[in-house]
Amino acid sequence: MSGQDDPVQREIHQDWANREYIEVITSSIKKIADFLNSFDMSCRSRLATLNEKLTALERRIEYIEARLVILSETFTRQL
């Protein structure tokens, strides 16, 4: 019996070890996938806030430029 069991047992042990190995690898893959998703989400949210600020700034600059154009035109007119 032990003669039969040994190779079988060895195989089964080996199989268990392999499965544990595979399990470790797959769970790390899942962690990587999770990390990528959360990184993506946080990056997008930060980029979106940046976008908002940029558009606000752009609008203000347009307005200021328009005001300055008026001022400079009146100045040149007076010259």
Added chain:
Amino acid sequence: MPLVTRNIEPRHVCRQALPNTIRSELECVTNISLANIIRQLGSLSKYAEDLFGELFVQAGAFAIRVNTLGERVDRLQVKVTQLDPKEEEVSLQAITQKKAFHSNLIQDQQLFCRPSLPQPVQETYLTCNPPPPLNNLSQYRDDDKDALKFYTDPSYFFDLWKEKMLQDTKDIMKEKRKHRKEKKDNQNLRTLNPRKIKTRKDEWERRKMGEEFVVPKNDMGYHDGQYGAPTQKRTSLLSPTHPPPAPPMPCSTPTGTRPNLSPPPAPPPPPPSTGFGVPPPPPPSGFDSSPPAPPPITNSAYPSPPAPPPPLSQASLSPPPPPSLPQGGGAPPPPPPPPPPGPPPPCGPPPPGPPPPSFSIGAPPPLKSTQAPSEAPPDAHSDLLSAIRQGFNLRKVEEQKEQEKKDNYGNDVAAILSRRIAVECSDSEDDSSELDDDDWSE
């Protein structure tokens, strides 16, 4: 049904059929799982690259924008330092002559269209079956429609919304015109009768016990008069697809000084009150005041009705109703204010007058019935009716032309549509501001 953007390919690592001729199955399974793991890593890295690529592109665009902004700020800084000490006054002429500042920023449109689909989702989409080639059958159709549109039409909802918006803008324009007519008429009538001074004492008294106990005054009146109307405010999205109200209110108000027809003053409240909170009280009161005023003049004015109708008929032929209204309004004052709406029923007949003939579908049949007992010569009326019908036909053709024009605009009209919404909002603001004026004046 949630769609997954990126799917890592071999979903199950170990679930694969083993070939039969293997001795050490456990090892086989192990090897197969390891191979699948490697494939998973491969697809994971592909998706990671895609992900970082998208983020990089976005960040790059932002970097460009930040750079341009920085340059603009520098230029502005230079400009400001140049201008400051020399010129500080701005002449008043400049303020009035220059056009108002109009922002050039373009709003994002067409965000969720086919080209903006992210790459992985596009690939998923491509793995699906295409729709059947039904367009090969559209040459056999009698009406010029795509056969595929009956099966699947991506632009269906957009077209539906577009039509609804157009309809809404038309309704709003019509309501605005009616409202203006009512206001004009009310103002005219008010000048005849000194209006009693309305104070806000009532409101202060109601509020004195505590603001929580204030019951809005108009509730009772509304429940009686307006049972079916959902809201008091007009919301442009819940379009009151309320067809243009029948002759009574809008046409009769300008003809308050003119021979008015069978429609008695009773129906006026429902049509305008759908959109406007306050007006229902004033118009009926306006009406009550109008019959007493003209009747004294009735007797002398009887021969005049035939005179106004012909000029009115000519007025109604001119296509756009608003110009015809002032024209018709101009015609009667020279003759003494002709007989009134309700009181003399036998005087029923005369002209539907200027009412936009689109409303007059219901008007001509009742008119015909009231014509029998009429006093005025039937010839004038039949001429009027025919003229009205022609006017109506004319307007139909014009509407078709307008529709064709709109079709030709094409679908870059999304911008025009958003502008129309802005117009609607401004219209509703104008109306609400007019309503506020009414509140203040009352």
